[in-house]
Amino acid sequence: MRTKAAEIQKELEMYIDPVKKEYLPNFFKTGKGQYGEGDKFLGIVVPNTRLVAKRHKEEPFEAIADLLESEWHECRLCALLMLVERFKKSGEKARKEIYDFYLTQTARINNWDLVDLSAPYIVGEYLKGNPREDLYRLAESTLLWEQRIAVVSTITLIRNDDFIDILRLSELLLHHKHDLMQKAIGWMLREMGKRDQNLLLQFLDKHAGEMPRTMLRYSIEKLTEEERKYYMKR
DSSP, X not given: XXXXXXXXXXXXXXXXXXXXXXXXXXXXXXXXXXXXXXXXXXXXXXXXXXXXXXXXXXXXXXXXXXXXXXXXXXXXXXXXXHHHHHHHHOOHHHHHHHHHHHHHOXXXXXXXXXXXXXXXXXXXXXXXXXXXXXXXXHHTSSOHHHHHHHHHHHHHHHTTTOOHHHHHHHHHTTTOOOHHHXXXXXXXXXXHHHXXXXXXXXXXXXXXXXXXXXXXXXXXXTSOHHHHHHHHHO
16 A cells, blocks of 8 residues: 555655745744644645545545655645545445544644644534534543644534534633644634624633633634724733
8 A cells, every 4th residue: 555655645746846845844833842843845735735635535544544654744634635535425334434544543633734624524524413522532632633623623513503512622622822722712713703603702701811812812803893802801
């Protein structure tokens, strides 16, 4: 299967952009002590990675696992997009297999774009009609990216007017110290507020005084200027 992963990497390399190869490591904070420390980029934009993923969405899990082991960020992203594309076209049994496989690979889903471009479309979609215990297991993980998978997956539920899990997860992770998680939680609360503003205001009335400022700022972006000033003063 490593041969197949190597073939897919060669396809990806046809889309390398030298300018992006210089730019992306800084954008994704790959320096020492940063959240993406040590990650390496070929320099391929997401639409081109998606093209390759669509061509290979039916490859076996072994080949996808090999791609996820790659040192190259775009190879890991391609593997995840292959799973997303396959999930869209699959029946219930195959979706369960994709979901279960995805959750075995979370150690390699190790940057915010890898999470955000895959978790809602696999974890979120699967959990629309299934028990949610995995969300809370992931949220209580010591791995930042598993925590982000839990939170960002709820965007799919929110878009189906299902708000209970983002409210519970927001309370569970309310005092998270990492900027990326504060942004993710604030983003999900903001999306909830676009569909049910009263529910967001109730949450803010209860928790605004203890929310980290980044989380709070993201959550109130769609409120009126007067409301934003009120909650920031809290």
